[in-house]
Amino acid sequence: MPQPLYRQVYDTVLARITGGDLRAGAMLPNEFDLGAEMGVSQGTARKALIELERAGVVERRQGRGTFVTTTTEDRALFHFFRLRHPDGTPAIPEPLSESVIRRRARAEDRPLDSAHVFEITRIRAIEGRPAMHERIVVPAELFPGLPDRTPLSNALYVLYEGAYGIRIARADETLRAVTAEEGDPLASPGSPLLEVQRKAHALTGRLVEMRWSQYDTARTGYAVTLT
């Protein structure tokens, strides 16, 4: 047995989702039907579905069924945006300015594996104060017509999925403290800023976004839980 049966079911279902056969929000077959279709028992199909749920690919609801996970504004805000107020509630960013340009990929964009990229630059505020400065780079061929969609959704990952079928599954971030320079849009020179570098991967595992963010953390904090 090269791969466990439940793993084969897992891979097949995942391929249907990433391949577009099953779109976000679509209902999957029930455990018995899926098992029959794949030539395995209900219990084996069930194990595959449970693993898919754990990976965040599907959502299971007793009495209703199993559905392909949809990236909602809430989910994007909760999972992939970590700034919190002192009381622990998520900070809500509001757009202040935004630009999207198309350009050739530079050396630093190499990991995106694309000749051309879109570069999004935006500044967002929290409770009325400019607090976030972001530069976002994505492969141009994966997001056709992106510049025509301005103003972009505040939650970019909802747009990625809704308009381009690209679901962000994982993001690796590296955080550093830096100092604001002359002309910084967020804070006066010398002020401390939290700099975050992100590499975001789609369900397929492909790197689809690189992001440099700077946060003014005078009134908020970046929250993480380690387990």
Add this chain to the structure above:
Amino acid sequence: MPQPLYRQVYDTVLARITGGDLRAGAMLPNEFDLGAEMGVSQGTARKALIELERAGVVERRQGRGTFVTTTTEDRALFHFFRLRHPDGTPAIPEPLSESVIRRRARAEDRPLDSAHVFEITRIRAIEGRPAMHERIVVPAELFPGLPDRTPLSNALYVLYEGAYGIRIARADETLRAVTAEEGDPLASPGSPLLEVQRKAHALTGRLVEMRWSQYDTARTGYAVTLT
């Protein structure tokens, strides 16, 4: 059925571990024996053990058995210490200075739910340069004789478990960028520092440590993965 059977098995086993009946590294009964003991089938005992493994409480090894997880230096360094070199490898801290005092709990120590606390202050270096300044507060009654154990282990959580049977299961952190002040032990005044506030919980869920850390991130970064 108020609670699923597998959940009852889970709780019973967890209670045995937190209660000291099963110590770190101890081997659990196999799935059939555990099931028989609890009056459930092997499959149900198995499900409880899998959940315990997912929670990081036990480790299962095919052909060997199921064992209570031990906090090793590696685990502590990998899970609960997030500073990484640019190439992604963990930064290795080396002790420079350390002090442990006993004092009355102050208002800010309230969450620790203890009248007296130990406060550990230490400075550690990375690749020879002072890079971490930490203030750690724990309830005194949970860690009797802690000041006599100086110099403390570099990996405190290994000491917590080995000497006091307290295993850290979860840590909530909040990160901010701050500026070094006059006399800062890590960097010259005005330099940016990454400030991390941690609240660490034991397996039982009790808050057992509060920690304020400052990192010089000039040569390292704090790495996180969001999923």
Add this chain to the structure above:
DNA sequence: CAGTGGTCTAGACCACTCA
């Protein structure tokens, strides 16, 4: 009410570890 996922059982065989 029919259909779904959630729990549980009893049993089988396989893969790995270690003496």
Add this chain to the structure above:
DNA sequence: GAGTGGTCTAGACCACTGG
């Protein structure tokens, strides 16, 4: 070779959802 966890099956009943 004995003992362990890993996979898989077939079937049962329960709990929840929605028409």
